[in-house]
Amino acid sequence: MNRPKALDLFACEGGATVGYQRAGYDVYAVDMDHSRLKRNPAEHKLVGDALKVLDDLYVMGRVFFDDGSSLELTDIDLIHMSPPCQAFTRGNAGRETSWPKLIEPCREKAAMLDLPYVIENVKDAGPEMVDPVGLCGCMFGLSTIDTDGVRIHLQRLRLFETNWNLQPPRPCDHSTHEWVAGAYGGARRDKYEAKYVRKGGYVPREKAVVKRLLGIEHDVTWNGAFECIPPAYAEWVGLNARVQLIKEAA
Structure with missing residues (x-):
């Protein structure tokens, strides 16, 4: 087939x-x-x-x-x-x-x-x-352990336009997640929150952590991950x- x-x-x-x-x-x-x-x-x-x-x-x-x-x-x-x-x-x-x-x-x-x-x-x-x-990420249970042993959950909204009836697996809900993270290149360079505060814009320091958070196994660059x-x-x-x-x- x-x-x-x-x-x-x-x-x-x-x-x-x-x-x-x-x-x-x-x-x-x-x-x-x-x-x-x-x-x-x-x-x-x-x-x-x-x-x-x-x-x-x-x-x-x-x-x-x-x-x-x-x-x-x-x-x-x-x-x-x-x-x-x-x-x-x-x-x-x-x-x-x-x-x-x-x-x-x-x-x-x-x-x-x-x-x-x-x-x-x-x-x-x-x-x-x-x-x-x-x-x-919360709709798919995407999370990983950060470098200091704290579990972080992926908060990374993306929009999808389709010409058929696409439905999400469930509503977006981070209410039970104490710590969340994303993967955004610009934010990592100049914002204190993106470097240290594990809320929406936080970006892990190590690429291996970012890859696990995104669910990526193949080789990518930092920009590719972002x-x-x-x-x-x-x-x-x-x-x-x-x-x-x-x-x-x-």
Whole structure:
């Protein structure tokens, strides 16, 4: 039986890729940054422009990858897109910056392909998104032990826009968690709370702790950890999409 195929655009170092693999997909990953894409565990990779890939699928019906493989439009079961979030991060949201805002172009191009799609971004990108669903570490029980033996729980909200009825596994609730942490690069550099206070913006000092907190096992850089989707989030989205496919087939 053929495995479903997911096209992971803006794939970076592979947090979402791993999640979709866990959900049973063959993942085809695309990113413009070769140094980051090489850490991505997808079998098929393409160093290239995600929006051009969507255009090529619409015009030619296929995309060729760097290993010589190709992906036909008719074989794709899910398109995942994580366009750059920097224009929507705290301090930039609502302001004009040099960072591109690609959520709307992604939606328009993906909609033309008439396939199930996902657009993922940070909380402050919400006004640019259509009925997004929030996923957080508490919904998946993501936690780990910090360097001093204290258990910390992942508080990392990400928004997911889909063109099917995605539902979260349960409400976001940290009321029973004494200590929470995230993984945010900018906060770690200049905020006392991010370095020492185990509340929302706290970032563990060691990358190994951050990886365990995010549920990441493969090799990533610090920036890769700061920017990635925890695999559990993408796994949940991928499994929901597969249920949707089964319902449509029935």
